[in-house]
Amino acid sequence: MNVELSEAERMALLRAAELGRAVAGRTSPNPAVGAVLLDPAGRILGEGATQPAGGPHAEILALGVAGEAARGATAVVTLEPCNHTGRTGPCTEALISAGVARVVFGVSDPNPVATGGADRLSDAGIDVVADAAPELRETGALRPWLFATAQARPFVTWKFAGTLDGRSAAADGTSRWITSPAARADVHLLRDLVDAIVVGSGTVLIDDPQLTVRGVATDNPDELSERQPLRVVLDRRHRVPSTARVFDESAETVRLDTAVPRFALKALFDRGVRHVLLEGGPTLAGAFLEGGLIDEVIAYVAPKLLGAGTSVLQDAGITTVAEAVTLEVSDVNRIGADVKIVGRPLWPSPGEV
Ligand SMILES: NC(=O)c1ccc[n+]([C@@H]2O[C@H](COP(=O)([O-])OP(=O)(O)OC[C@H]3O[C@@H](n4cnc5c(N)ncnc54)[C@H](OP(=O)(O)O)[C@@H]3O)[C@@H](O)[C@H]2O)c1
Numbered sequence: 289m290n291v292e293l294s295e296a297e298r299m300a301l302l303r304a305a306e307l308g309r310a311v312a313g314r315t316s317p318n319p320a321v322g323a324v325l326l327d328p329a330g331r332i333l334g335e336g337a338t339q340p341a342g343g344p345h346a347e348i349l350a351l352g353v354a355g356e357a358a359r360g361a362t363a364v365v366t367l368e369p370c371n372h373t374g375r376t377g378p379c380t381e382a383l384i385s386a387g388v389a390r391v392v393f394g395v396s397d398p399n400p401v402a403t404g405g406a407d408r409l410s411d412a413g414i415d416v417v418a419d420a421a422p423e424l425r426e427t428g429a430l431r432p433w434l435f436a437t438a439q440a441r442p443f444v445t446w447k448f449a450g451t452l453d454g455r456s457a458a459a460d461g462t463s464r465w466i467t468s469p470a471a472r473a474d475v476h477l478l479r480d481l482v483d484a485i486v487v488g489s490g491t492v493l494i495d496d497p498q499l500t501v502r503g504v505a506t507d508n509p510d511e512l513s514e515r516q517p518l519r520v521v522l523d524r525r526h527r528v529p530s531t532a533r534v535f536d537e538s539a540e541t542v543r544l545d546t547a548v549p550r551f552a553l554k555a556l557f558d559r560g561v562r563h564v565l566l567e568g569g570p571t572l573a574g575a576f577l578e579g580g581l582i583d584e585v586i587a588y589v590a591p592k593l594l595g596a597g598t599s600v601l602q603d604a605g606i607t608t609v610a611e612a613v614t615l616e617v618s619d620v621n622r623i624g625a626d627v628k629i630v631g632r633p634l635w636p637s638p639g640e641v
Contacts, residue, residue, distance in 0.1 A: 293420055296330025297392050300364035301421050305394070305428050307337040307346065308366045312429040312481045314340055314515060317560040318374075319437075320429035321346040323365040325354045325388075333357045341560070345370065347379040351386050359387035366394040366424055369409065370402040380408040388414060394421035395430060399437050432482075432563035435583060441553040444581055446566040446573055447478060449588040449626075450600035456570055459596040461494065470624025471588040473503060478586065480504045482517050483561040486552075487534075488572030489523040498533045499567070512538055518561065520544060522552055522572060549576050570602040577604040577613060580635055585615055587629045 293301070307322025314320070315338045323346035325333040334357075336349025344352075347369055351358050363369075369379040369391065383391060391414055397403045406418050424430050432443035449467040450456050457463035465472065479485060479501045487499065499519045503509035516539035521528055524545050528534070535541050542559075544552045549572075556564060566576055576582050587600075606612060615631030622628075 293392060293417065294330060296326055297362065297364055297417075297420075300324040300326055300332070300362075301366070301392065301394060303332075303335070304346075304364050304366045305421070305424060307335055308429040311337040311339070313483060313517065313563065316433070316483045316562040317341060318345070319367055319433040321365060321367045322429075323347045323350040323363060325350045325358055326362045326364060327357065328360060328362075333361055342375045345376060345379050348376070348382055351382055351388075354386075360389045361387075362390040362392060363388050364392045366421070366428075366430060368393045368395070368397040368403070368418065369405040370397065370399075371405040371408050372402045374402075378405075378408075380405045380412075383409065384412045384414065390415040390417070392417040392420050394424045395419060395434065398434060429481075436557065436562040441550070441557050441581075442483070442561045442564045443583050444553070444564045444566050444576065445478070445482070445584040445586060446576065446582045447475065447586045447588075448568055448570075448573065448600045449475075449590065451590050451592040451594050453593050453595065454600050455594040455597040456568070456600040457598040458594050461598075463495065463598075466592065467588045467590045467626045468624030471590075471626045471628065473509065474588070474623055474628065476501050476504050478565055479517055480513060480515075482563045482565040484518040484520050484556055484563075485565045485567055486520040486522065486556075486572075487567050488569055489521060489525070489528050490571055491567070491569040492521055492523070492528045492532050492534055494569075496533050497567075498536065498538065500538050516540070517565070518542065518556075518559075520552075520556065520564075522546075522549070549579050549581050553581065570599055573600075574602040574604040577601065577633075578606075582633055585629075585631045585633065587631075588623070589627045589629060591625060591627075 304322035308320045312320045321338045334350040334353030336346040338346045371380045435443040485499045501513040519541040521543045617631040619630035
């Protein structure tokens with residue numbers, strides 16, 4: 289296969305990744321894919337991003353915009369075009385019948401039912417460039433979906449806010465607000481990207497959070513976004529009353545009473561959830577960490593000291609420094625008065641445990 293990309297194709301891959309990011313959280317159980325069609329001179333003929341499940345995939349939208357001009361064009365897509373009929377037809381057949389001459393895609397599709405797209409396109413005489421942007425596996429909108437598809441459970445981002453000395457609440461139980469308004473606004477941007485927000489019963493009983501996306505679409509910090517992630521309360525003993533704000537009308541909510549986070553994640557996967565934002569609290573986060581079920585950590589650290597109070601993370605079954613979960617930090621940013629740290633736990637490989 290030809291792995292040489294033109295400058296226009298490189299730019300189109302970046303643009304396709306941007307288009308995919310714009311629909312993150314809106315396409316599950318399908319991946320958030322972006323596509324760009326280029327004419328032989330490298331000019332954009334059409335663009336698209338995958339629509340909510342049952343709607344058209346990115347390639348189909350881009351082909352629709354390009355119309356007849358798609359004949360002889362190059363399709364640049366973040367993910368290998370699908371080769372199966374689900375709720376929509378295979379993208380490979382649409383690309384072939386539109387007369388596309390070349391397809392460049394960022395990463396291969398690991399989904400056993402949709403894979404084979406590259407071979408089908410090559411067999412039809414199309415010039416295919418596979419895995420042109422392997423970095424999309426680790427960054428961007430496809431990452432949670434690729435992980436979830438391979439592991440048959442949602443990708444879990446654990447977000448917490450704490451003081452510099454690792455407290456999420458003071459000795460008297462007060463926790464509002466440890467972090468600055470800018471950090472809290474950033475959390476709404478995170479929620480906007482995920483399929484579901486998960487909390488434990490303790491957080492709901494103490495804080496009574498609404499767990500909605502607000503203030504993202506407009507400058508009004510209270511305005512609810514049209515699309516809301518599923519709200520999930522892990523409540524084994526059914527202690528949370530139905531009057532809790534998390535059960536209000538602003539979004540869908542499920543209560544799960546399984547005692548094992550892995551089974552809760554499996555139930556969410558079966559509902560189409562591919563990316564979970566775990567928002568605590570410390571007891572539930574400890575249970576997820578102990579189960580090796582945290583794939584990304586986003587910490588908002590306030591430059592404050594409390595000296596006493598609840599830790600951001602309760603018992604995770606770790607008793608000695610040698611067992612500490614180490615994070616590979618990918619990003620550190622100042623946000624308002626606080627510091628945002630993004631990292632990935634470095635779990636031992638199965639052979640090391
Ligand atoms: N700063 C932050 O980022 C942040 C975020 C969230 C919360 N908080 C703070 O955390 C405090 C609440 O702490 P918390 O530890 O009680 O809250 P939590 O972790 O949200 O809730 C703990 C409860 O979750 C339930 N649960 C359900 N499934 C579980 C499982 N598999 N493993 C463990 N627990 C499970 C348990 O109650 P059942 O046995 O009844 O099911 C458990 O007592 C509040 O003060 C809140 O302000 C801080």
